[in-house]
Amino acid sequence: MKRSTINYAIQEALACFHTHHWKLPPNPKWDVTDFGLGEFSAFGLVLVNLAEEPEYCEKLMYARKHQKTPAHMHKKKKEDIIVRAGRLAIQIWAGEDGHMHEPAVTIKKNGTPTAVHHGDAVLLEAGERITLTPGIYHEFWPESEQCIIGEVSTANDDLNDNFFVNPKVGRFSQIEEDVPRWVKLVSDS
Numbered sequence: 165m166k167r168s169t170i171n172y173a174i175q176e177a178l179a180c181f182h183t184h185h186w187k188l189p190p191n192p193k194w195d196v197t198d199f200g201l202g203e204f205s206a207f208g209l210v211l212v213n214l215a216e217e218p219e220y221c222e223k224l225m226y227a228r229k230h231q232k233t234p235a236h237m238h239k240k241k242k243e244d245i246i247v248r249a250g251r252l253a254i255q256i257w258a259g260e261d262g263h264m265h266e267p268a269v270t271i272k273k274n275g276t277p278t279a280v281h282h283g284d285a286v287l288l289e290a291g292e293r294i295t296l297t298p299g300i301y302h303e304f305w306p307e308s309e310q311c312i313i314g315e316v317s318t319a320n321d322d323l324n325d326n327f328f329v330n331p332k333v334g335r336f337s338q339i340e341e342d343v344p345r346w347v348k349l350v351s352d353s
Contacts, residue, residue, distance in 0.1 A: 165337040169204055170196045171346040177210040177226035180310050184249040186224065188212060195350045199234055200334030207333075209233050213350065221320040224248070225313040227306050235303040235329040238296075243317035245304070246293040250311030254294055254304040257282035271295060301329065 173196050181188065193213035198204040208231045215222040227233070235255070245254065258269040259282075268279040272295035273286060280286055286294055287307065296302055304313075326335050336351040345352065 165196075165198045165202070165204060166340045166342045167345055168343045170339065170349070171343065173204070173208070173210050173226075174347060176228075177212075180226055180249070180312060181224070184312055186248065186312060188224070189214060193350050194347050196337075197335065198337050199328075200337055201234075201332065204231075206230060207232055207234055216320070218319055221315075221317055223315040223317075223320075225315065227311050227313065229306050229309050229311075232305040233303055234333050235301055236333070237299055237301040237327050238325045239298050239327065240325050241317050241320060242295070242297050243315055244293050244295050245288075246314035246316070247288045247290050248312040248314050249290050250306055250308035251290070252288045252304055252311050252313060253285040253307050254288065254302055255283065255285040256280055256294075256296070256300055256302045258300055269300060271297075271300065 174194060178188075193216075195211040195213065197209055197211075199207045199209075201207045205228075208227065210226040212224045213221065214224055245252070256269060256271060268281045270277050270279050271286075272278065273288075274292055275295075278286075288294060322335050328335075339349075339351075
C-alpha cells in the first residue's frame with residue numbers, strides 16, 4: 165500500500181469526521197489497511213484507536229462505499245459495532261464453511277436478541293448497533309457513500325485474535341514509502 169494512499173485516506177476520514185462533528189482525542193492512534201490485498205478501494209478501512217485498556221477498547225472507523233472489511237472472527241473479543249453516520253451492512257455466520265446444524269445464529273441488534281440466517285446481511289442505520297460474540301464470522305461494508313463506524317469491545321489483539329477466512333489477508337499492510345508520512349500509524353516502527 166502506498167503512503168500517498170494512506171495519507172489521502174486519513175485526510176478523507178478527517179473531513180468526514182469533521183462533517184459529522186466527531187472530535188478525535190489529541191495524538192490519535194491511526195491505522196489504515198488494505199488487509200494486505202493491495203486493493204484499498206475494494207478492501208480498505210481507516211481506524212482510529214480511541215481507548216486501549218487491558219479490559220476494553222474503543223475504535224472509530226471510516227470506510228467508503230465499495231470497501232469491504234474481509235470475513236473474519238475473533239476467538240476472544242466481544243464487540244459492539246455501532247453506525248455513527250451512514251448505513252452499514254454486516255454479513256454474519258457462525259462457522260467458516262457456512263455448514264451449521266442450526267439454520268440461524270442469534271445476535272443482538274440494538275440490544276434485542278435477533279435470529280439471523282447464516283450468510284444473511286444485517287443492515288444498520290446511523291445510531292444502530294450489533295453485538296458480536298466470539299466465534300461469529302462477519303464482514304462489513306458501507307451501503308452509503310461514506311460510513312463512520314464505532315467499535316466498543318473487550319481487549320483488542322490485532323496480531324493474535326483476527327482469524328480471516330481468506331488466507332491471503334494480512335491485518336497490517338506492507339507500505340511503499342512514495343511520499344513522507346502525514347501521521348504515524350500503529351504499524352509504523
